[in-house]
Amino acid sequence: MSIKLPTYSFKIVVLGESAVGKTSILLRFHKNQFSTQLEPTIGASHVQKSINMTDCHIQLLIWDTAGQEQYHSLAPMYYRGARGALIVYDRTNYKSFERAKDWIKELKSKGSPNVRIVLVGNKIDLETNNVDTSEALTYAKENDMLFFETSAKTGEGIQEAFLALVKLLPKKDENDENLNNSQSNDNFLYLHNMTQNKKKKKSDGCC
Numbered sequence: 001m002s003i004k005l006p007t008y009s010f011k012i013v014v015l016g017e018s019a020v021g022k023t024s025i026l027l028r029f030h031k032n033q034f035s036t037q038l039e040p041t042i043g044a045s046h047v048q049k050s051i052n053m054t055d056c057h058i059q060l061l062i063w064d065t066a067g068q069e070q071y072h073s074l075a076p077m078y079y080r081g082a083r084g085a086l087i088v089y090d091r092t093n094y095k096s097f098e099r100a101k102d103w104i105k106e107l108k109s110k111g112s113p114n115v116r117i118v119l120v121g122n123k124i125d126l127e128t129n130n131v132d133t134s135e136a137l138t139y140a141k142e143n144d145m146l147f148f149e150t151s152a153k154t155g156e157g158i159q160e161a162f163l164a165l166v167k168l169l170p171k172k173d174e175n176d177e178n179l180n181n182s183q184s185n186d187n188f189l190y191l192h193n194m195t196q197n198k199k200k201k202k203s204d205g206c207c
Contacts, residue, residue, distance in 0.1 A: 007057040010169050013079040014064050015103045016088035017096040021122040024152035025088060026064045029162050034153050051166060058166055079107055084116045084165045089136075091121045091149065092128040097136065104143060116168040118146045118161055125151040 014022045023038050023045075030047045051058040063078040079085065085107055089100040100119065107115060119140045121131060133149065140147035146164050150157035 005056050006171075007059060008169075008171050009059040009061070010083045010166075011081055012060050012062045012084045012086070012165070013082040014062065014086045014088060015075070015079065015100075015107065016120075017090070017093075017099040018066070020088045020090040020093070020096050021152045022086075022088050023064050025086070025120070025122060025150065025158055026062060028152045028155050028158045030062075032155065034155075051163070053166075056171065058169075060162075060166070075106075076110060079111050082112060082115060083169050084118075085111070086118050086120050086161065086165065087145075088120045088122050089131065091123050091131050092126055094130045097121075097131045101139070104145070114170075116165060117143075118148060118165045120157075120161055121147075121149040122152060124149045124156060125153045 014026060016022050024034060026047060027033050027035065027038070030049055046061060046063045049060045049062060051060065063082070065075055065078050087100045087103050087107070089096040104117060104119070107117065119136065121133070121136055136149075137147050146161075146168070148157045148161040148164070150161055152158065
């Protein structure tokens with residue numbers, strides 16, 4: 001007789017400066033693909049991903065947020081209720097590392113209590129490294145976070161970073177308010193569709 005494993009659902013958010021590779025990381029994790037033709041995220045986008053663990057099934061709703069400053073005010077709409085977060089910076093751009101620190105401070109002060117965070121240094125496939133690994137690792141340890149260096153292009157470290165985050169997430173009852181609240185998700189999807197429609201109108205030449 002087979003044992004039915006429990007299913008847990010979690011909301012995850014990916015935050016970071018523009019062009020650090022957030023969308024590429026998510027595409028690699030979701031579909032194991034990489035593209036050089038990705039357009040900047042407008043507002044936010046989302047994917048769903050199922051993971052079979054040894055003792056349970058995990059369903060993730062992962063929000064990829066825009067890094068441009070003009071969309072910063074929308075960010076709380078997407079990280080509110082998130083149980084976990086990947087904060088991404090570009091190893092070739094030290095400014096993006098400093099910006100990642102700002103995202104971490106904001107998420108800890110305005111996000112869900114006890115949100116689990118993984119700090120991710122992306123683009124290890126490039127020779128240039130302007131963010132010392134030991135500095136980033138020390139910062140992560142001091143702030144009780146996991147730390148991974150990744151490459152969305154090659155896939156290195158991507159699965160490991162997400163799975164490590166999943167293992168940190170506390171298992172809750174399916175009725176927990178942070179587990180894919182339908183009303184909240186409807187709001188997210190509405191805002192996402194609204195921003196995408198604005199983008200389409202601009203591309204059509206609409207004023």
